Amino acid sequence: MRIKLILLCLFGNLISLAAQNSIPVNLTEASGSISGKVVDKKTNQPIPFVNIIVQDNGKVVSGGITSEKGLFRIKNLELKKYNVEIQYMGYKTVSKSITLSVNNTNANLNTIAIEEDAIELKGVEIVSEKSTIEQKIDRKVINIGKDLISAGSTAAEIMNNIPSVSIDQQTNAISLRGNPNVRVLIDGKPTTIETAQLLQQIPSSSIKQIELITNPSAKYNPEGMSGIINIVLNKNTKIGLNGSINNGVTFGITPKLNSSVDMNYRNGKINWFANYGLNTGKRTNYGFINTTETGLEDFQDYTFTRNNTSHLAKIGFDIYINEKNTLSFYTNQNLFKGKSGSLSKIDFVDPSKTDINQTFNNKVDNFSQTYNIDYKKNFKKEGHNIELEANYSDGDNKEDAFYSDPRTNYITNKRNNTLINLDYVNPLSETLKLELGLESRIENARNNFLLNNNYNSNFKFSRNIYSGYATIGKQWKKWSSQLGTRIEKYEANADFNKVDETPAKFNNDILTLYPSGFLNYTPSEKNSFNLSFSRRVDRPSINQLNPIRDWSTPQIDSEGNPNLRPQFTNSFELNYTRKTKIGSVTSGIFYRRINNEITRTLVENPNDPSKQTLSYANLNGNNAYGFESSANLDFTKWFSSNMSVDAYNKTIRGVVSGKFLEANVTAFNARMNNTFKASKNLRFQFSAMYQGKDLTLQMLGKPMWKMDLGSSLNVLKGAGTFTVRYSDIFKTMRYRFTSEYPKEQYGQFNWESRSVYIGFNYRFGSGKNKAVQRKTRDQNESQGGGVL
Template sequence: MKYQLKYFFSISLLFTFLMSFAQQNAPSKERIKITGTVIEKISKQPLEYATVTFINSKNPKAIAGGITNAKGEFAIDVISGVYDIKIEFISFKLNEIKQKNLQSSTNLGKIALEEDAAQLNEVIIRAEKSTVEIKLDKKVYNVGNDLMVKGGTVSDVLDNIPSVSVDVEGNVSLRGNENVRVLIDGKPSNAINIAEALRLIPADAIDKVEVITNPSARYDAEGGGGLLNIILKKGKNQGLNGTFIASTGIPDNHGLSGTLSYKSKNFNIFTTQGYNYRNSPGSAITNSRYLNSDNTTKNYVNETRENDRYNKGYNGNFGLELYLNESTSWTNILNYRKNKGDNVDDVFQKNYDQNYVYDYTRNRTNEENSDSENVEFSTNFTKKFKKDGHKLTIDGSFSTNNDLNDAIITDKATNSNKVKFDNTINNQDQNRNLIQMDYVLPLGKGSQFEAGYRGDFSKLVTDYRVENDGVINTNFTNTLEYKEKVNAIYTQYGMKINKFSALFGLRFEDSNIDINQLATNDFNTKKYSNFFPSAFFTYEISDESSTSISYSRRISRPRGRMLNPFSNLSSNINIFTGNPDLNPAFTDAIDLGYIKRWDKLTLNTSLYVNKTTDVFQFARRESGDFVNGTPIIISSPINLATEYRAGYEFTLNYSPYKWWKLNGNFNFFRNETQGNFVYTDFNNQEIVQNFDNTTTSWYTRITSKVSLPYKIDWQTNATYNGPQNYAQGRSLGVFAANLAFSKDILKDKGTLSFNISDVFNSRKRMMDSYLAGVVDSYSEMQWRKRQFSLSFTYRINKQKNERERQPKNDNNDNGGDFPG
């Protein structure tokens, strides 16, 4: 968008120069100054970079013009005469003053521009350091200068976005649904561990995040809960621009990052570099009462765990965008990530008899070293044709990723002199290739056709080995080979008639999945082909309100940890194993949306219903093995029959005063699960566990931004996740709050920021679980304790409050919006 703004700016300067030259050669006419202010019609806020053009009706070639400043003001010298005056701003309707007789210097007053309703009634909260664009099919969060994420990572950014939450382990959920697909620049992340990869990318590298709760057919069908598209900065302003951030914190949280770009008429060079060193100390407890078959107490085990996770991470990319001509561009980006970590996991298990009399303590210390490396090359070719919106894009992404985790587990107990040593090695190699082509063709006023192809081909080999006192444990040793080939084609058609818009789409995906356990020669192939229809309808009730209804079908394919039967042995009595026989889950989603705008308030509401078949569910069961009489409990994912999810969400943006801005998000949902878990236990008996369960829960977040005197900004946000019932337990409610301050220095080129993450040290996952005749337990898990951070930001040739508006059709959208 900044490219287009600078383009108009350059044209305006050229027009001004030509007019000035013409004026010097026309002495018979008087030179006068025309002034005025351009504002937005609804909010009355000034519009910077609006273009004002004067055209002499008697001599169309005689043109003067200019652009508005940060206050929306313009002052343009013209020759006295009669003019047609055009006032323009991208994505706003043209305001034209016909045959204006200007014989002396004149102030035109305030000129209001109205947003173009054809663009999904996009709502932009202006004059914000970080803005939220609310559209009927998605929310776009422009990261800007969010105080909460200075010196932070992508995970920190996501956790500050309405409708999105990141749990204590880094898992992302959308409207309470963890089955969400994360894209980077419109492509799926190539990382093996997506939660860890998001912690490597510095927050300053992000331009914006698109939250798409009900994606259309142009998007990958993966992700039953919706999509998050993280768009990285590529440089938009002409000339040399950059931002550099240095940060430090307690516990250890030190980092350096920078984005730099140079843009000219023929090319754009950009890079992001970031290095961080972090310690994320965490803790956990699991207090268990083990049961006899009649549910009487057998014994107690209280397990405590302390973690110190040290990570050194580097993330860097380098990109070159070539403007081959006015309508064709070619972009190439090379990205490299490197991460090394040391994770010390100290577990104490205090054992008590049935009368809660202390017996002995077992100590397991897991010292894990991790090393991951990722290389990715991506390319994009974009061709724009003469007709507005007519374009062809071709994308390719090719990557390789290696994760190596080596752990030594020392096991000793106070009732024995024997010390046991376990060694686990987990080596994962992944290769991923993606090819995509999208074509958009406007068919006339108010209609548009799209079509495209996508091929996603990946291979992941996980070599997991366990050694007990130097002897390989064949029960936990395995090599899993996962191959995925997905070919997809889609088409969609959109139309707009007066205030009514419709978008119909159909996507076809052919999936070929191989899941091979090489150690046991167990080969499993899953092939399936599916259609994924989508339909969107919108109606513009007025200039201030719109409503929509949409439908889409989605798929969730199990991957990685969900499939791999290897175990994590940090605890030897609570073990997670994957299930290589998992089938994909399918979701039908309906979403009813409504937007209403007032002068200082914007309300966006959504009522949604999802039905998911073969939904994933984690089930606990006895393994049949014991450690000193304590049964080993296995947790594993399974396919259940059906899940129904319904909810209501609303987002409020309110600016009571220029110095105070509030953003609130609330989500209430109801989940109903229907299905039985049938398995054969270690006694060769068929066990039927009924997982029928109905639960309600809610989530809310409020963010306050206050501008204080002396250029000090104060930001606070608070979140609450309500309790939720599961078939085998219950999670408790969690409250957390963050606080941040910033101060501009060095003539606004620099900013000092201080923030406290998890002010009350209360962000924990707390759960009660119950398995009849086996165990009754309570657990708490805190991934990262309260953190204090201080950061310094310095900008080169870039103002702090500079706004970069996006073009109507962004290449990262993989297509166009509704036709307009």
């Protein structure tokens, strides 16, 4: 209730502020103005929200946008000569010269007819057909098209086709550049859903683009050693009624359905938008582990099934109060229901040991919701703005688990977080820009655990983070730079209680600085270099801190460590982008220095010597470095390709069976996605992926690879697209491993990697994209935008 009152009061204040901003200002000095009307050259219809830019010798001095009737009027101009540019997405830019004088203070350009840019429109069409990778100053942006990269059921399947990202097929754990310490955001905001579950809940057809921010600036929250992955959901802003309908079915062992509806209605000063996605189906994993350690020989067989259904809805609106003030609101609603089961069989070679057959079944109900309100005010000076945003989300997760021991677990998790941001951007000059911001983040989590219908344990966890940042950007000739720092006050408290055990507590209070820096050098249009630095932090999660047993198998218990400390990372990165006639190639190297590294431990269970306990601990400093290269190339009009390779090296350390272990690990991965355009409407795709060996303290994972084939066909005059994909045609994707610690073993796990996907996308409406500037946080860029 308190949160709702806060949002209501905030909404009222924003409306009041907007009303105050609409009061006209009386000018005492004589000044000039430029007016006119913009229409479509073919239809002669007025075009709203066209950019009008007024320049004085190449310098932007003023500007505005057209009204609903295509009219514009730029006031308060000095009496001199100007160049006026009329810019609108998908149309050719028109330039007009005008001179304001004492005898001509109000210049009327009359009706200006602009025509569509066929080249630009063609480019937009190509992007929509295939996924493209765009390298920006501080991130890699994957724009999701309708090709093999995007064809699938869930966000997890898309992620596994993206450079630098890996998804564990058994657990859905995500890693970036070989590191699992990555922060995942939805529309630039944190979520209360666990990442592994989140990636299964988001339908692939609801995703617009994915941003890999490997070295974020001080404007961003510093969590995540390897950076940030931001999943941007679909949102349309075209004029009139527009939308798309997506339906897809993946056939593996069993069929899985993936559907979504994306709509918007833009009329006058209000844009309504809505998106609904459905993902449902049953998935099967299976595998074995054989122990060859003398005296401990056994044969273990496992079967896992998951039957999940998720509903994801996004609805909201933008109100363009006037040319300078915008108010936006949206809500995400996520409903997830899942059933899973497993069968574990352990056959001991030693006849004195009793074989084990354990079944496990659980049911999960999860409901999460997010509410976001944003107000942005643009000042007279181009790029000068202030933005206030409030975001509230909560989640309610219930799990019922049944073991054949017999044993039952009933778990309830409740989480909520409140995020308030204030951002200010001021271009002090043409080459100098200042950005300031404040953030307040309040998070709470509660858990209650019943064992065999009796109270067993509970915990309460809360953390408050208060921060402020400042960045300054400077451009001179072929160089540009940005320096900044973020100061953050972090407070965390937790109480862990369990029957017959001493209560455990966790307290942390830290004040820390997180500096960042970017340096760009562009010697020519075809070459650019980017050097960046940032300080990051990985704070222990609830699962890592909670000493209460999280899960159990016949041989291993998992629990957290309340004595964990945060780990800090200093990250350096150098990238080079080369543009050619057929596309662009970006290559880069990175280095990380990690302090107080959090790592896994596996030790003997003090209460049961036949079992082991999996937990966490802090170790000393560590180093990691790597290389990446990706290319977007159009070899001919009918053949294009996205290719990437990456290699990482790191030192892994930990405790296994009471023994400290250390090893150097080098991982290599490669991906390729080729598109062959047979005709205007027919395309074929061939993709391949290679994942090199993976070494952990306990096992050596062997290399994996796969090949996919697919095709897309445009129908209904381009309004519809059929997509077909045959994944893992040689059925080579499987996880095979050998292990020496804590005992000699080898094994293999399989999933439904070989599958056939059939999808259809239908688009309706023909409105033009609006040209008014979007919210800063929708742009998500370090210089001129971003999320905290």
